[in-house]
Amino acid sequence: MSQTTQAIRNVRPLGRAEAADLLIEDERIAAVLPAGTAAPTLPTLADGQGRLMLLPALVEAHVHFDKSLWGAPWRPNSAGPTRNHRISNEQAVLKDFGMPLAERAAPLIEQCIARGSLYFRSHVDVQTVFGLAHIEEMLALRRRYAHLVDMQLVAFPQGGLLTVPGTAELMEHALDMGLEVVGGIDPAGIDRDPIRHLETVFELATRFGQRGIDIHLHDGGELGRFEIERIADMTEAHGLQGRVMISHAYALGAFAPADLHPLADRLARLGISIMSCAPGHFTVPPLALLRSRGVNVCSGSDGIRDTWSPMGNGDMLDRARLIAMRFGWSKDEQLADAFDIVSQGGAQALGIADYGLAPGCAANLLLLPAQNIAEAVVSGPLARTVISRGRVVARGGVFSADSAA
Amino acid sequence: MSQTTQAIRNVRPLGRAEAADLLIEDERIAAVLPAGTAAPTLPTLADGQGRLMLLPALVEAHVHFDKSLWGAPWRPNSAGPTRNHRISNEQAVLKDFGMPLAERAAPLIEQCIARGSLYFRSHVDVQTVFGLAHIEEMLALRRRYAHLVDMQLVAFPQGGLLTVPGTAELMEHALDMGLEVVGGIDPAGIDRDPIRHLETVFELATRFGQRGIDIHLHDGGELGRFEIERIADMTEAHGLQGRVMISHAYALGAFAPADLHPLADRLARLGISIMSCAPGHFTVPPLALLRSRGVNVCSGSDGIRDTWSPMGNGDMLDRARLIAMRFGWSKDEQLADAFDIVSQGGAQALGIADYGLAPGCAANLLLLPAQNIAEAVVSGPLARTVISRGRVVARGGVFSADSAA
Numbered sequence: 001m002s003q004t005t006q007a008i009r010n011v012r013p014l015g016r017a018e019a020a021d022l023l024i025e026d027e028r029i030a031a032v033l034p035a036g037t038a039a040p041t042l043p044t045l046a047d048g049q050g051r052l053m054l055l056p057a058l059v060e061a062h063v064h065f066d067k068s069l070w071g072a073p074w075r076p077n078s079a080g081p082t083r084n085h086r087i088s089n090e091q092a093v094l095k096d097f098g099m100p101l102a103e104r105a106a107p108l109i110e111q112c113i114a115r116g117s118l119y120f121r122s123h124v125d126v127q128t129v130f131g132l133a134h135i136e137e138m139l140a141l142r143r144r145y146a147h148l149v150d151m152q153l154v155a156f157p158q159g160g161l162l163t164v165p166g167t168a169e170l171m172e173h174a175l176d177m178g179l180e181v182v183g184g185i186d187p188a189g190i191d192r193d194p195i196r197h198l199e200t201v202f203e204l205a206t207r208f209g210q211r212g213i214d215i216h217l218h219d220g221g222e223l224g225r226f227e228i229e230r231i232a233d234m235t236e237a238h239g240l241q242g243r244v245m246i247s248h249a250y251a252l253g254a255f256a257p258a259d260l261h262p263l264a265d266r267l268a269r270l271g272i273s274i275m276s277c278a279p280g281h282f283t284v285p286p287l288a289l290l291r292s293r294g295v296n297v298c299s300g301s302d303g304i305r306d307t308w309s310p311m312g313n314g315d316m317l318d319r320a321r322l323i324a325m326r327f328g329w330s331k332d333e334q335l336a337d338a339f340d341i342v343s344q345g346g347a348q349a350l351g352i353a354d355y356g357l358a359p360g361c362a363a364n365l366l367l368l369p370a371q372n373i374a375e376a377v378v379s380g381p382l383a384r385t386v387i388s389r390g391r392v393v394a395r396g397g398v399f400s401a402d403s404a405a
Numbered sequence: 406m407s408q409t410t411q412a413i414r415n416v417r418p419l420g421r422a423e424a425a426d427l428l429i430e431d432e433r434i435a436a437v438l439p440a441g442t443a444a445p446t447l448p449t450l451a452d453g454q455g456r457l458m459l460l461p462a463l464v465e466a467h468v469h470f471d472k473s474l475w476g477a478p479w480r481p482n483s484a485g486p487t488r489n490h491r492i493s494n495e496q497a498v499l500k501d502f503g504m505p506l507a508e509r510a511a512p513l514i515e516q517c518i519a520r521g522s523l524y525f526r527s528h529v530d531v532q533t534v535f536g537l538a539h540i541e542e543m544l545a546l547r548r549r550y551a552h553l554v555d556m557q558l559v560a561f562p563q564g565g566l567l568t569v570p571g572t573a574e575l576m577e578h579a580l581d582m583g584l585e586v587v588g589g590i591d592p593a594g595i596d597r598d599p600i601r602h603l604e605t606v607f608e609l610a611t612r613f614g615q616r617g618i619d620i621h622l623h624d625g626g627e628l629g630r631f632e633i634e635r636i637a638d639m640t641e642a643h644g645l646q647g648r649v650m651i652s653h654a655y656a657l658g659a660f661a662p663a664d665l666h667p668l669a670d671r672l673a674r675l676g677i678s679i680m681s682c683a684p685g686h687f688t689v690p691p692l693a694l695l696r697s698r699g700v701n702v703c704s705g706s707d708g709i710r711d712t713w714s715p716m717g718n719g720d721m722l723d724r725a726r727l728i729a730m731r732f733g734w735s736k737d738e739q740l741a742d743a744f745d746i747v748s749q750g751g752a753q754a755l756g757i758a759d760y761g762l763a764p765g766c767a768a769n770l771l772l773l774p775a776q777n778i779a780e781a782v783v784s785g786p787l788a789r790t791v792i793s794r795g796r797v798v799a800r801g802g803v804f805s806a807d808s809a810a
Contacts, residue, residue, distance in 0.1 A: 074776040076737040280685055281733030309735035310783050311726075321716075325727070328686030330714035332481040371479040378715045382787060 005030065006390060007038040008365070011048030013357050015372035019050045024363045027389035031359055046367055046385055046392065053376065055339075056356050057118035057364035057386065058316035059346025062214075062247050062275045062300025064156075065122040066138050070108035070305050072099055079307060083190070083218065087159055090307040091129050101137040102144070108304060109145055110399035112314035116366040116386050118149050121214070121300070121350055123156035123183055126174045128166045135174050144404050148388045152350055154214045156183035161200055162191045168200060175208045182208070184215035187227055194227050202234045205243075212351075214245040214275075220283060224251025228263065235270045242271030245298075245349055249274050252290070253283030260286065261293060268294035273349035277302045277319070278326040288327065291337065298346040299323060316342040317380045324377060335374035363390040410435065411795060412443040413770070416453030418762050420777035424455045429768045432794035436764055451772055451790055451797065458781065460744075461761050462523035462769035462791065463721035464751025467619075467652050467680045467705025469561075470527040471543050475513035475710050477504055484712060488595070488623065492564055495712040496534050506542040507549070513709060514550055515804035517719035521771040521791050523554050526619070526705070526755055528561035528588055531579045533571045540579050549809050553793045557755055559619045561588035566605055567596045573605060580613045587613070589620035592632055599632050607639045610648075617756075619650040619680075625688065629656025633668065640675045647676030650703075650754055654679050657695070658688030665691065666698060673699035678754035682707045682724065683731035693732065696742065703751040704728060721747040722785045729782060740779035768795040 008022040019035035024045055035050065048054065067090065069075055079089040097104070112120070124138045135155075142151050155174035157167050161184065175182065182205040187197035198215075205211040215231060217224055228246060235244045252260065252274070267274065273296040276285050287297050299319050304312030320338040329335060347355035354362045367385040370376035386394040393401035413427040424440035429450055440455065453459065472495065474480055484494040502509070517525070529543045540560075547556050560579035562572050566589065580587065587610040592602035603620075610616040620636060622629055633651060640649045657665065657679070672679065678701040681690050692702050704724050709717030725743040734740060752760035759767045772790040775781035791799040798806035 074780050076779070077735045079735075278685075279733070280683075280727075280731035305783070309733075310740070310779060311730060311735065313784065322685075322730070325716060326685035328684070328714075330482045330484075330716065335715070374481070374715060375479050378710070379718065 005042055006045040007042040008045050008054070009038060009047045010035045010050045011046070011052050011054040011367060012050070013054045015053040015370060015376065019048070020054075022054070024390045027363055028354070029357065029359050029361045029363055032357065045387065045390065048367055051369060052367045052385075053370055053372070054357065055366040055368070055376070056343055056361070057366050057388070058116045058342050059119040059298065059350065059352070060112055060117040060300050060314070060316055061121050061298040061346040061349050062277065062302055063112070063120060063122050063314070064303045064306065065105040065108060065141070066101055066124050066134065067094070067306035067308070068105050068108045068304050069307070070111065071104045071106065074310075077307070077310060086308050091127065091159065093307045095129060101134065102141050105141055106144065106403060108314060109141070109149070110403065113148060113386060113388070113401075114384075114394040114397050114399040115313070115315040115317065116384050117314065117316050118364040118386070118388050119346060119350060119352055119355070120149060120151040121154060121181070122151060123154040123214070124174070124179060125158045126155045126167065126170050126183070127157070127159045128164055128170055129159070132170070132173060135177055135179065139178055147404075148393055148401055150352065152181060153179040154181040154183040155179040156216070157185060160191050161185070161197055162193055168204075171204060175204065175211065181212040181214050184213065186217060186219050187215075188223055189219040194230065198227070198230055198234055202238050202240070205240060206238050210240060210243065212243045212245070213240060214247055216247050217249050217251065220250050221254045224249065225255070225263070228252070232266050232270055232272065235272060244270070245273040245275055247275040249276065249285045250282045252285035257286060257289050260289060264290050264293035264295050271296070273298055273345075275300060275349070276323070278323040280326065284326060287323065287341065288334070288337065296345055296348050297341050298349040299341050315380065317376065320377045321380055332372070332374040335377045338377050339373050364388055410447055411450040412447040413450050413459070414443060414452045415440045415455045416451070416457050416459040416772060417455070418459045420458040420775060420781065424453070425459075427459070429795045432768055433759070434762065434764050434766050434768055437762065450795065451792065453772055456774060457772045457790075458775055458777070459762065460771040460773070460781070461748055461766070462771050462793070463521045463747050464524040464703065464755065464757070465517055465522040465705050465719070465721055466526050466703040466751040466754050467682065467707055468517070468525060468527050468719070469708045469711065470510040470513060470546070471506055471529050471539065472499070472711035472713070473510050473513045473709050474712070475516065476509045476511065479715075482712070482715060491713050496532065496564065498712045500534060506539065507546050510546055511549065511808060513719060514546070514554070515808065518553060518791060518793070518806075519789075519799035519802050519804040520718070520720040520722065521789050522719065522721050523769040523791070523793050524751060524755060524757055524760070525554060525556040526559060526586070527556060528559040528619070529579070529584060530563045531560045531572065531575050531588070532562070532564045533569055533575060534564070537575070537578060540582055540584065544583055552809075553798055553806055555757065557586055558584040559586040559588040560584040561621070562590060565596050566590070566602055567598055573609075576609060580609065580616065586617040586619050589618070591622060591624050592620075593628055594624040599635065603632070603635055603639055607643050607645070610645060611643050615645060615648065617648045617650070618645060619652055621652050622654050622656065625655050626659045629654065630660070630668070633657070637671050637675055637677065640677060649675070650678040650680055652680040654681065654690045655687045657690035662691060662694050665694060669695050669698035669700050676701070678703055678750075680705060680754065681728075683728040685731065689731060692728065692746065693739070693742065701750055701753050702746050703754040704746050720785065722781065725782045726785055737777070737779040740782040743782050744778050769793055
């Protein structure tokens with residue numbers, strides 16, 4: 001789009017003391033120069049005045065746009081206490097909600113953009129009760145924002161893959177239609193047959209050309225750990241190294257650190273990413289330990305103001321703070337780790353090759369007032385300027401781009 | 406100050422559907438009227454246009470203003486891993502910090518006000534290494550904001566009451582100088598002699614005329630529970646019902662709910678409040694259970710950007726969200742509970758008689774755009790108007806009053 005060269009002037013990449021100018025060309029970073037050396041004649045895309053730090057756009061690696069009621073009036077949570085209650089409640093509420101998916105979810109996508117996320121992995125319910133129309137609506141919504149954001153979609157059998165007849169076939173349709181990633185959910189806890197569930201998921205991924213896999217795993221303790229080990233087995237057997245994510249993985253929070261080392265090492269070897277939202281009311285994977293063993297860790301908002309919970313704001317910088325608070329991280333290095341989880345960790349999990357602040361990377365950027373990354377995580381200022389592909393798309397937490405190219 | 410009657414027009418008290426007008430007179434709510442009925446000739450203090458909800462100002466029931474580095478440049482955390490390391494690290498850092506307490510903490514008080522808190526209980530380190538000057542500085546800072554906020558100060562023996570000679574005497578000076586509340590800290594974990602520590606605290610409170618007591622209790626599990634039981638014993642023995650707070654009380658998070666009922670009932674009977682910040686990395690008291698047994702629960706930010714941790718923003722609406730997230734609360738009633746903890750619960754703990762939205766209450770108010778209390782807790786909008794004693798003192802998260810009367 002942007003054919004001319006533009007300059008981002010006098011910003012501090014990653015909060016470093018030395019300011020820099022960036023040249024932006026063809027939606028990419030063309031060069032990183034000492035501050036003050038970009039030609040004054042170039043159009044100025046943004047000027048940090050030596051005060052703003054420059055970050056790569058954030059990565060929302062686990063969200064459920066299709067479930068959100070963000071664009072609807074407030075709706076008190078009506079779900080029962082168990083995961084199965086929440087699934088059936090959601091089906092009942094969303095089946096005839098009277099507001100198209102796009103009206104519910106588009107304002108949320110714009111909120112996420114305004115908070116600085118430009119890379120997404122959204123799960124999309126693949127449920128016979130919702131059918132193909134639901135998937136088409138989500139694909140249309142993705143097209144509407146394709147000029148602004150990169151969005152992967154996961155075919156997610158929320159209601160069960162085996163227990164609800166017709167779901168596996170609907171998953172095939174979804175993958176044919178353009179959803180990239182094969183989802184799964186609690187092979188034991190929801191589908192009641194862990195091995196057959198995982199075999200179905202891995203068989204689908206292999207048959208559709210080595211697709212990525214992303215499995216929701218809430219099953220806890222020894223049960224969840226057993227399933228993680230089987231996911232590792234099948235990742236190896238199907239040659240899907242580097243393409244598998246386990247989301248939530250609460251089970252990993254139930255063991256003593258040393259007891260987890262061999263499993264963590266295996267996850268690292270197989271390139272299996274762990275996604276954690278670091279919720280306060282479940283055991284959570286020990287993210288620092290996993291990272292220290294080489295496991296890639298990313299994060300996401302999970303559901304945002306949906307029938308499961310009204311919580312969430314789509315702000316991955318706030319998520320980095322919540323992660324740090326969940327573990328009591330207070331050192332600058334730990335806060336930088338939290339930032340890494342919502343940026344580079346997500347980019348690696350999603351396989352984004354041109355992510356970062358180096359020449360050649362996409363000009364998907366975030367400018368904000370903070371002395372350094374640690375302060376950015378702690379304070380999460382709303383005074384953010386978001387640049388998508390060389391164009392300012394949000395300022396001060398307010399989305400300002402067109403919602404269709 | 407405000408001798409004339411002013412009107413707050415067309416706001417929704419506590420987010421109820423029916424809008425109201427309020428008359429403000431002599432720094433108090435004089436009347437609550439149906440919307441549109443306040444005389445048009447009255448000066449308008451604020452106009453919610455039927456859209457803004459009206460809340461009582463928030464209560465920050467546990468903060469350490471004197472420790473904060475809010476007004477200083479970012480300082481990486483340099484503390485060692487244990488509580489004792491953090492205490493000695495703080496002494497070393499703050500002893501010759503080169504910036505007066507007021508410069509560090511005044512901007513934080515203004516931040517707290519801008520986020521909607523107008524009632525505070527701040528602990529003040531009473532340590533021989535800091536001496537009387539530290540206490541005087543904090544008293545001067547309180548005087549500087551006395552026209553805007555109510556602030557109780559706790560004489561807090563951070564370094565140990567028994568283990569550091571001269572501390573008990575310094576506590577007496579502090580209480581003589583105007584600190585209202587007698588503090589304590591981990592009678593076993595820090596002071597290594599739980600009964601003698603508690604006897605000293607209760608004896609001081611009694612001798613100085615039935616002062617309030619506020620004890621930091623991080624000691625966990627059975628040890629902490631033992632100390633809570635002894636605090637209850639002494640509260641009863643000294644006739645200090647309704648005047649004692651236990652802060653943190655992590656120990657209460659270590660027991661099965663039913664096992665806690667008798668103790669919770671006893672705390673309720675004795676009017677002992679529990680203060681919890683709902684941290685992510687410790688066991689936390691089961692706040693819903695405590696409230697259901699009649700125990701008063703309040704909350705606070707604890708340390709905010711200090712040598713212990715850089716976390717914190719002084720935003721008690723954000724704290725309500727963190728409390729809800731810590732427990733997985735998602736129902737409107739649960740989110741209202743979280744709000745109650747940062748408002749009415751704090752007011753009760755601090756003994757604020759004229760708190761609320763009824764005629765006669767102090768005109769300490771918060772206006773913000775949200776459909777109801779649940780949404781206010783979830784979304785915590787920064788677009789807040791804060792009214793202190795009938796005067797607007799902050800808008801949009803920015804402090805706008807004079808810092809001295």
